[in-house]
Amino acid sequence: xxxxxxxxxxxxxxxxxxxxxxxxxxxxxxxxxxxxxxxxxxxxxxxxxxxxxxxxxxxxxxxxxxxxxxxxxxxxxxxxxxxxxxxxxxxxxxxxxxxxxxxxxxxxxxx
Amino acid sequence: xxxxxxxxxxxxxxxxxxxxxxxxxxxxxxxxxxxxxxxxxxxxxxxxxxxxxxxxxxxxxxxxxxxxxxxxxxxxxxxxxxxxxxxxxxxxxxxxxxxxxxxxxxxxxxxxxxxxxxx
Numbered sequence: 181x182x183x184x185x186x187x188x189x190x191x192x193x194x195x196x197x198x199x200x201x202x203x204x205x206x207x208x209x210x211x212x213x214x215x216x217x218x219x220x221x222x223x224x225x226x227x228x229x230x231x232x233x234x235x236x237x238x239x240x241x242x243x244x245x246x247x248x249x250x251x252x253x254x255x256x257x258x259x260x261x262x263x264x265x266x267x268x269x270x271x272x273x274x275x276x277x278x279x280x281x282x283x284x285x286x287x288x289x290x291x
Numbered sequence: 292x293x294x295x296x297x298x299x300x301x302x303x304x305x306x307x308x309x310x311x312x313x314x315x316x317x318x319x320x321x322x323x324x325x326x327x328x329x330x331x332x333x334x335x336x337x338x339x340x341x342x343x344x345x346x347x348x349x350x351x352x353x354x355x356x357x358x359x360x361x362x363x364x365x366x367x368x369x370x371x372x373x374x375x376x377x378x379x380x381x382x383x384x385x386x387x388x389x390x391x392x393x394x395x396x397x398x399x400x401x402x403x404x405x406x407x408x409x410x
Contacts, residue, residue, distance in 0.1 A: 184333075214398065222403070223381055223402060226399070277385060278336060278347065279336070
């Protein structure tokens with residue numbers, strides 16, 4: 181069983197729309213969750229971290245965590261062509277510092 | 292330099308060659324990681340060093356040999372690789388409290404990666 185699973189995509193949204201990315205995890209002991217953005221040919225870049233149930237907002241990005249449902253999501257509001265990338269969801273392993281990553285969801289924002 | 296750096300950025304090697312990948316972090320972190328990223332696959336954790344001690348080796352073949360001489364530097368020594376080892380190799384670092392204390396803020400920061408091609 182995969183520890184972290186993401187909706188496989190690809191996801192195509194028009195410019196200005198909301199992109200919604202979902203992630204589920206199997207380890208009930210996981211405490212910290214992260215969203216990374218990876219442009220083609222580049223390395224992952226950390227864009228959001230979330231540890232508590234609820235929403236966390238940072239600019240156009242909102243991360244949502246529901247530990248009871250073992251579900252993490254990322255919303256990108258007012259999507260821009262520069263948001264076109266692969267988004268990786270990651271969670272720690274039983275609160276440890278090692279991370280498990282999902283396979284990623286590729287987002288394309290159409291101008 | 293800032294952040295996490297990796298050299299070389301691109302490497303082409305034959306199956307009989309020996310080469311090394313280098314990673315250096317300038318963030319004052321005490322944990323460093325090697326990941327492998329193959330096309331269409333999740334990031335695979337290969338090795339973890341915490342406080343300069345190897346704490347995890349995820350069943351990685353012995354043709355990959357890590358070295359962590361201090362908390363800022365990490366190497367991956369490569370020898371007799373196979374074509375299926377071609378991938379993007381990523382180094383990351385984070386701050387870990389150690390002593391078995393679970394620290395929920397393991398924000399890992401990645402270097403630019405080394406694109407490895409094995410012929």
